[in-house]
Amino acid sequence: MGLVDSPLCRxxxxxxxxxxxxxxxxxxxxxxxxxxxxxxFLDPENVRDLSLRAIWNFFRRTGLL
Ligand SMILES: [Zn+2]
Known part of the structure; x- marks a missing residue:
């Protein structure tokens, strides 16, 4: 119930x-x-320069996955 009602950043x-x-x-x-x-802070243009491993580690640590 309401788990994803809000699109706002957790x-x-x-x-x-x-x-x-x-x-x-x-x-x-x-x-x-x-x-x-x-x-x-990142510019979306610069995301392609990051390694997938770094992005994955970052997302894991956010706790949002
Ligand atoms: Zn946010």
């Missing part, structure tokens, strides 16, 4: 929880992003 509540939001712009994940991917 981490920051300030944006829609899309993969682009989580990967590139979620403020609540800036530190985790910095640790695993380098920058605090």
């Amino acid at each position: 981490k920051c509540g300030a944006g829609e929880e899309t993969s682009a939001h989580v990967l590139c712009e979620c403020e609540a994940l800036a530190t985790l992003r910095h640790i695993y991917l380098g920058p605090f």
Whole structure:
């Protein structure tokens, strides 16, 4: 009941929880992003330069999967 009623990000509540939001712009994940991917915030254009392993590790640590 209501588990996926809201499209809002479970981490920051300030944006829609899309993969682009989580990967590139979620403020609540800036530190985790910095640790695993380098920058605090990403431009979607730069995602293709990241390794799949780094992206996977990041997503696993977000706890959103
Ligand atoms: Zn967010």
